[in-house]
Amino acid sequence: MIYPIVAYGDPILRKPTRFIEKDEVDLKKLSEDMFETMHGANGVGLAAPQIGLNIRIFVVDGTPFAERDEEDEDDEPDLSLVDFKKTFINPEILEETGEEWAFEEGCLSIPGIRGDVYRPETLRIRYRDLDWNEHEETYSGMAARIIQHEYDHLLGKLFVDYLPTLKKQFIKKKLTDISKGNVDADYRMRFPSRR
Numbered sequence: 001m002i003y004p005i006v007a008y009g010d011p012i013l014r015k016p017t018r019f020i021e022k023d024e025v026d027l028k029k030l031s032e033d034m035f036e037t038m039h040g041a042n043g044v045g046l047a048a049p050q051i052g053l054n055i056r057i058f059v060v061d062g063t064p065f066a067e068r069d070e071e072d073e074d075d076e077p078d079l080s081l082v083d084f085k086k087t088f089i090n091p092e093i094l095e096e097t098g099e100e101w102a103f104e105e106g107c108l109s110i111p112g113i114r115g116d117v118y119r120p121e122t123l124r125i126r127y128r129d130l131d132w133n134e135h136e137e138t139y140s141g142m143a144a145r146i147i148q149h150e151y152d153h154l155l156g157k158l159f160v161d162y163l164p165t166l167k168k169q170f171i172k173k174k175l176t177d178i179s180k181g182n183v184d185a186d187y188r189m190r191f192p193s194r195r
Contacts, residue, residue, distance in 0.1 A: 003037045003051035004188040008110045008158070009179025011192070012049050017056045017154045019090050025055070027130050031087040034059045041187035043108045045146050047153030050109050052190065058150035061085040065142050084143050091127035093151055094136070096120040103145055105159045110178060111185040113171055117162045119148050 006012060020027075038046035038059060047058035062081030098121030106114040122140040125147060129135060139147055149159060160168065160175070177183055181191035 001033045001036065002040050002188070003033060004190040005037070005041060005108045005185075006050050006052050007178050007181070007183070007189050007191045008160075008175055009192040010052075010109075010190070012052055012054060013109060013153070013158060014156045015049070015054055016156045017047075017049060017054050020055050020057060022132055027057070027087070027089060030057065031059060031130055034087075035061065035085075038108070041108050041185075045150040046108065047150045049153050049156075056090050056154050057088065058091070058153065059087050060143075060146050060150060062143055062146055081142055084146075087130055088125070088147070088150070089128040089130070089132075091125055091147075091151060091154070093123050093125050093148075095124040096122070096148075098122040098140070103142075105145075105149060107149075107159055108187070110158065110160060110175070111183055111189075112178075113160065113174055115159065115163045115167055115171075117149075117159050119145055123147060125151075 034046050034048075034051065037051060038044075038061065042064070044062055044064055045058060045060045048055045062084035065081045100118040100120055102116040102118050104114050105117045121144065122138060123144045124136065124138045126134065126136045152158065160171065163171075179192055181189075
């Protein structure tokens, strides 16, 4: 099932999420639906608040970044992204280390807006998988960035929060337009002013 993506301005995007209890929801079905929704919108990550759920889960699929690298003859493909397709349940980032580096991020909930965000290079995260097994893993580079972006959604933070003040002023009207539904997106969206 493909969910509509919740647009900027909806209060659920600013609410910290709650931890999921074991067997509370059908995690395998929810994960499938989230991947289907994300792929339908050409995303590389999707967090539960973006489909209107206030629970601590997100999905990632870095394959599109790996494929883009392969198309660029000067770039070596980022092999860490080739099979980087996962569901993170009740994740907790335990540590972030390394140099902060910039990358132009976007968000399915904020179509048409992009901006450079600085994030630490490496992270260590604890989470549960779809079989409720606990894992503690370390990620670096683009994989870490995708996780950091989606993890922020679980805390009620958005990538635009990291932008410089001048850039925020520049995009203020665009953000207001998105919240009112005055935006072109090639996927279904749910707008706060159209409830």
